[in-house]
Amino acid sequence: MTKRRYLIVFMMFLVIAINYMDRVNFAVSIPYIRKDFGFTLSEIGDITFVWGMVYALFNFPGGWIADRLGLRWGVFVAFGWWSIFTIASPFAGTLTGWFIIRGLMGAGEAPIWPFNAKAANSWASPSERSTAYTFAGSGQYLGPAVGSILVGWIIVTLGWEWSFIIFGAAGLLLLPVWIWLVRDTPVSDRRVSREELLLIGNQVRSDEEKIDWAGIKNVFFSRTGFGMLLIYLTFGYILFTFLNWVPSYLFYTFHMDILKSAVWSSLGAFLGFIGFLLSGPFNDRLVRRYDRLTARRIGTAVPMFIAALCVVGSLLTAKSGFGEVTAVLIGLVQLFMNMTVGAWAVNIIDISPNQASTGFVYGIFNGVLNVMGACNSLILTSIASSYGFPVAFGSAIIFMVIFLLSILFVVDRISYESLINHAMQARITGGQAH
Secondary structure (H helix, E strand, C coil), X not given: CCCHHHHHHHHHHHHHHHHHHHHHHHHHHHHHHHHHHCXXXXXXXHHHHHHHHHXXXXXXXXXXXXXXXXXXXXXXXHHHHHHHHHHHHHXXXXXXXXXXXXXXXXHHHCCHHHHHHHHHHHHCCHHHHHHHHHHHHCHHHHHHHHHHHHHHHHHHHCCHHHHHHHHHHHHHHHHHHHHHHCCCCCCCCCCCCHHHHHHHCCCCCCCCCCCCHHHHHHHHCCHHHHHHHHHHHHHHHHXXXXXXXXXXXXXXXXXXXXXXXXXXXXXXXXXXXXXXXXXXXXXXXXXXXXXXXXXXXXXXXXXXXXXXXXXXXHHHHHHCCCHHHHHHHHHHHHHHHHHCHHHHHHHHHHHCCCHHHHHHHHHHHHHHHHHHHHHHHHHHHHHHHHHCHHHHHHCHHHHHHHHHHHHHHHCCHHHHHHHHHHHHHHXXXXXXXX
């Protein structure tokens, strides 16, 4: 039996890893960009906000684009687009130039998570879906773990401009490999054996399957859909706090040099990567042991509660001036918060009314997440400017509490199981459920 699905998941992992390497360029380079351009911390927050808001807004059509272009050509176009604007970043020249180039880069990056959801839905069986989604998604943290150190070294050796050029060029070099190896679905890939098709088990749908608009409406107007929107919204703030601002936190709070802050930031990113890797098998095992909603609640709530405790600990160690211990606790936050992803994020794949609707539905939810992620840059830099980075990072606790309340008390069993049953019927019939 062939194992072509593993190759597709690995290719998605590479794409996501490079995507986040391209993003970490800016985070690590902030002190040098501020020095060369004379930007204030608030102006850096404005640049990050523009990127984040464009990225967020393009998630909404991005999911639809993912469904229309398909996995193969959709990723090719998006990957090439953001790689070109990564290379262009050092040539921005002015604050307005940075707004334009970072905004265009964000537009190209926007569909990456709808594409990952689409790949997991098309190429993985339900019992492997959390593992497939989270393994590919772990590139979100392995990319920065490796990228932070590489960017720090490139900055010290060649200058900050070259980190953007080198990483963007690496993305362009991967494009022909992607287009050669990847197909939209197992059915459209002649290299997939019949045994593997049967194992994946979702091949009753045709390429002409239509988006189920009535089913999508049911998702968004259900109590479960509202609860999931709250979860995505709050996780957006939590994620972007620890994804974008750790190097600046360590640099400005503990006065670490650029390479040291990059190394300690990479530790947090590496722990976040481990959390992603553990999340899939952890949550797939829970699904095999409990009913699906109970499993998703356990997989979401327990790790996030531990992450919140780690944030509290980091506030205490930062107050005492223990930079390295604070960096470790921040890394543990990223480990435990990412262990939740295989539960709540995969919920959206589970409740999407059919395969043709997956990219669109996921794009809406992920767009909400990233709108809050964009607002995070304004909120966090404002708090950091007035009270310091430790307090700014501590603000994530508020969103963690809302996150926990949403999965435990807002998402309800009746609407959740109704949406799951609708999606399962559509999978069996190969189209819209009735």
